Amino acid sequence: MITNQVNTSDTAQWSGDDQEWWDWYMTLANNPPIDADTAEPAPAKPNTRAASDREVFTALDDPYELPSAATAFYRRNGYVRLPKVIPAQVIAALAARADQLLFDAHGTARPGRFLALEQLWRRDSLMLMVALSRRIGDIAAQLMGVDAVRLYHDNLLSKEPHCGRTPWHRDRDHYPLASTAVCTSWIPLHDVPAGMGPLACLPRAAVTAELLSIPVTVQDRSYDDRVAAELRSRGVAPDARPFEVGDVSFHAADTFHTAGVNRTTAPRRVLSSTYYEDGTRVIDQPTMLSGSWPDFLPGVEPGALASSHLNPVVGTAR
Numbered sequence: 001m002i003t004n005q006v007n008t009s010d011t012a013q014w015s016g017d018d019q020e021w022w023d024w025y026m027t028l029a030n031n032p033p034i035d036a037d038t039a040e041p042a043p044a045k046p047n048t049r050a051a052s053d054r055e056v057f058t059a060l061d062d063p064y065e066l067p068s069a070a071t072a073f074y075r076r077n078g079y080v081r082l083p084k085v086i087p088a089q090v091i092a093a094l095a096a097r098a099d100q101l102l103f104d105a106h107g108t109a110r111p112g113r114f115l116a117l118e119q120l121w122r123r124d125s126l127m128l129m130v131a132l133s134r135r136i137g138d139i140a141a142q143l144m145g146v147d148a149v150r151l152y153h154d155n156l157l158s159k160e161p162h163c164g165r166t167p168w169h170r171d172r173d174h175y176p177l178a179s180t181a182v183c184t185s186w187i188p189l190h191d192v193p194a195g196m197g198p199l200a201c202l203p204r205a206a207v208t209a210e211l212l213s214i215p216v217t218v219q220d221r222s223y224d225d226r227v228a229a230e231l232r233s234r235g236v237a238p239d240a241r242p243f244e245v246g247d248v249s250f251h252a253a254d255t256f257h258t259a260g261v262n263r264t265t266a267p268r269r270v271l272s273s274t275y276y277e278d279g280t281r282v283i284d285q286p287t288m289l290s291g292s293w294p295d296f297l298p299g300v301e302p303g304a305l306a307s308s309h310l311n312p313v314v315g316t317a318r
């Protein structure tokens, strides 16, 4: 049987849309009191020209020289941050487009929320260049050591000012994919200082049997609470260093991660895509945590090969 790790009797399917899923999902995090009156400063706006569409395409198609030390780091720790993957001018073009897409979808009044727009690659040419980027897809294939990767979905994530923590989780409990070769890119659209909630991954060496035995629940905050308590009891903290423009992080689906509160006055914006090894199957029993997965694998039944017209091969270990 192909399964995932959600230890819950609640195997109901998610019936809302993707934004509703995120609104619900963020309630699974335990949060410190968030004082909207004491915001930290947002990072300075970069004084950079935005790249043209052609320049964006060229930069995202050009292979990246992946150092072997970075691959070794990823395999040892379950994540890696790579510097200077995307030029600042390309990020400036993507940030401007992301701003427009979020405005069109949500307007401006959204403090405290976590906004997500998925499958933008299907309707926006710049977002398509990111999700199907050979540069990013090749890095994913090389880090995982697989011949080829397919796209699961893309994401534009906007953690709005005063939005709380992202709950502790492992993506393998979300994605209905029966493979360990699944990873997600995390591309900040600006500098992300500590107070803005950078992605925070837990190195594999800090993962104990106790941590792995905590049951994943969809009913309340107990999973987030228990993971945090278990790490606190050992004095262990995730890698929550700030990000700079151009940095791209990749994390494996079995990596524990979270992200802090956005205590600044600006939204924390990220583009993210998930890739999996070509040849992967869907698990037999997707759950609520898998969200609206049939939207990303249309026509694919549980247990079947995860390959639809929305899952092109985007990278190889060339």
Ligand SMILES: O=C(O)CCC(=O)C(=O)O
Binding pocket: 157, 159, 166, 171, 184, 186, 199, 257, 258, 259, 270, 272
């Ligand atoms: O951006 C965040 O706060 C969380 C993102 C995340 O969990 C992921 O990309 O897997």
